[in-house]
Amino acid sequence: MRRNPRELSLLQRSTSRRTLLVGGLQLAFAGGLALRMRYLQIDQADQFRLLAEENRINIRLIPPARGKIFDRNGNVLAQNSPSYRIVIVREDAGDVDQVLQHLSELIPLDQEELDRALTEMRRSPPFLPVTLADQRGWDDISKVAVNAPALPGITPEVGLTRIYPRGADFAHVIGYVGPVSDYDLSKLEDPEPVLRIPRFQIGKVGLEAKREEMLRGKAGAKRVEVNATGRVMRELDRREGQPGADLQLTLDAELQNYVQARLGSESASAVVLDCETGDLRAIVSAPSFDPNLFVRGISVADYSKLTEDPHRPLSSKSVQGVYPPGSTFKVITALAALEEGIIGPTDTVYCPGYLEVSGRRFHCWRRGGHGHVDLETSLKQSCDVYYYDLAMKVGIDKISAMAQRFGIGVRHDLPMSAVARGLAPNRDWKQRVHGQEWLIGDTANASIGQGYMLASPLQLSVMTARVATGRSVTPRLIKSIDGIEQPSGAGEAMELNPVNLRMLRKGMYAVSNDRRGTAYGSRIIEDAFRMAGKTGTSQVRNITAAERASGVVRNEDLPWERRDHALFVCFAPYDKPKYAVSVVIEHGGGGSSVAAPVARDIMLQALYGDTPPLTAYPAKDRSRVKELQDRLRRERLRRDEEESGRA
Structure with missing residues (x-):
């Protein structure tokens, strides 16, 4: 059927409109694509190049080498070993x-x-x-x-991995490392990425923990090419990290080993402090443990053995343990009275064996009393009544202030775990903490280092060094960091009357060198190294009036945990003090019979710097000392052979 010209004309116009519309839409779509392609390829080229690079290349951290730890003579105490x-x-x-x-x-x-x-x-x-x-x-x-x-x-x-060649000798000082735990991460506000590396080791306790950031160093990084699933295909380049700082301690490894061996199986602690510099030459808690067990992952059986031991081998007793200082504190009470001008060297107090205070009897350790006692005799024979009497005249506030000047009740700044503050109580303290008035009986107890008074072995060594020198000696543990010497702890003059200090030292000299002194049996024979000291015995139980009447039960007849603590502090040489030593033996009994011989042996080892001659000891001790020296010599040879084998 033939269309007339008019229909054909209308059909052509309609087709042209549709063609233009479709063509226009196509052109707009193609233009939009072109604009989008231009935006992505030109305007956003840098952004997508970065995204592509991140998908192709990963940055991975390289753990830094942990800093080493040395003793003062360069002996390695903590190092890194191939694992x-x-x-x-x-x-x-x-x-x-x-x-x-x-x-x-x-x-x-x-x-x-x-x-x-x-x-x-x-x-x-x-x-x-x-x-x-x-x-x-x-x-x-x-x-x-x-x-x-x-x-x-x-x-x-x-x-x-970390290894501690000296084992148990430095466990309480250096501590140990272990893998980062969720608990470790929870304590940090913004943990460093390196801490998330699987099995990365950080310090857990002791110096390792207290100087963690310094020892850890800075992580390195490497660029690796990965495929779409994240698998490493090849390493492109690497930047090595910065190793941790090397620390040199003030401690002497051989002296530390001797002190550990001398304390043996006792629950005890000892501190050797250099009076001239404040350097800690040895700081020991016994019994100890092998820190290498914790690095490798200690077994349940081994850990239970440590935690169930009544002698608490995991406890750092030298800085963490606080004890009534007993009669070692009498030097503080005496000095407080001397500085106040309350007593002189020839003033005496009569000791009948007790002092009546507010209707209560405070007993002297010697039941029959000491008679008329002056300052030197009170120290030499450790008369309690002399100090009860002084305390009534001086008052607790002045005694407490003097104790703090000598480092008791002060937390010393050492990079070790749980360094205790101790306690030098006064009236305000008791009211604030217990809500009670201070009693005169509290003063009597405090004057002889009992009652609320508490001190750590570290604080007792600081007290002794300050008495010996008249300077505010401060303990120092880190000698240098990456070879840079750290500030000395020698301290400044304490502005005390030098005559009073001389009288106090003279009394302490009599303790160890007078035949009637409580530590005469533990004296040093060598004239050049004569020692001054003070014995102490602190009670851990109350003695009732009935027990006193029938006779006080001997320490050796009591269960171990109810026996007195044995203490001794000393310095030597007397004329030019080099070292101050403190020893605390938990539930050891009498300070004169138990702690003093240990402190004397430690002091001689420190003074000689090697095995002392037997002639420096009293004759009665020489066979025991020789046996210990021979045993330590054999152990040292065995250790040297083991270290040579590892090398």
Whole structure:
């Protein structure tokens, strides 16, 4: 059928409009695509280039080498040792159970460590390595390497771990490191990324914890190329990190070892302080423990053994333990009275064996009393009544203030865990803490280092050094950091009457060198090294009137935990003090019979710097001393052989 011209004309106009409309839409769409392509390829080119680079290249941290720790003579106390471990990559292993079964036939696998690794594998991406066994010997590593074709996904690796060559000798000072835990991270507001590296070690206690950031160093980084799933394809470049600072301590490793051996199995502590510089030459708590056990992951059995020991081997008694200082505190009471002008060297107090205070009898340790006693005799024979009488005249506030001037009731700034403040109580303290008035009986007890008075072995050594020198000697543990010497602890003059200090030292000299002195049996024979000291015995139980009437039960007849603490403080040489020593033996009994011989032996070892001659000891002690010296010599030879073997 033929269309007329008019219909054809209308049809053509309609087709042209549709064509223009469709063409226009197509042109607009193509223009939009072109504009979008220009925006993405030109305007946003830098942004997408960065995104592409991040998808292709990962930045991974390189753990820094932890700083080493040395003693004052350069002996290594903490170092990094190669640590061989065996890791598994789950996606490369295929059948994990079968691979682990094959591996267990080659080397022994700890079930607890294996269970931990399996748990970690379930939580981690399949391409990340997980440690199966750590701290392995070369034999195990070589077996895995030789059998590598039969162990898909298993790889031996080498890293660094902390090791403490001196073992238990420095456990309470240096502490130990361990893997970062969730608890460690929770204590930090913004943890450094390096802390999230699997099994990265940080300080847990002691110097390792207190100087963690200094010892840790700064992490390095490496750029690695990864595929779409995050698997490492190759390493592009690396920037090594900054190792941690090396610390040199003021401690003497050989003296520390001797003190540890001398304290033996006692629950005890000892501190050796250099009077000239404030350097700590030895600071020991006994019994001790091997910190290497914690680095490797201590077993439940070993940890239970430590926590259940009544002698508390994990406790740093030298700085953390606080005890009634007993009669060692009498030097403070005497000095407070001397500085107030209340007594002179020839003034006497009559001791009938007790002093009546507010209707209560405060007894002297000597039941029959000491008779008329002056300052020197009161120290030499440790008369309690003399100090009860002084305290009534001086008052607790002045005694407390003097104690704080000599370092008691003061937290000394040492990088060790749980450094105790101790307590030098006064009237305000009791009202504030207990809501009670201070009683005159409290003053009597405090005057002889009992009652509320508390001091740590560290504080007692500081007290003794300040008495010996008249300077505010401050304890120092870190000698240098990366070779840079740290400030001395020699201290300034304390502005005390030098005559009063001389009288006090003279009394302490009589304690150790007068035949009637409480520590005469533990004197030093060598004239050039004569020692001045003060014995102390602090009660841990109340003695009732009935017990006094029938006779006080001897310490050796009491259960261990109810026996008195034995204390002794000393300095030597008397004419030119070099060292101050404090010894506390928990529930040891009498300070004169138990603590004084230990302190004397430690002092001689420090003064000679090596094995002292037997002629420096009283004749009755020489056979025991020789036996100890021989044993230590054998142990030192064995240790040297072991270190040579490791080298």
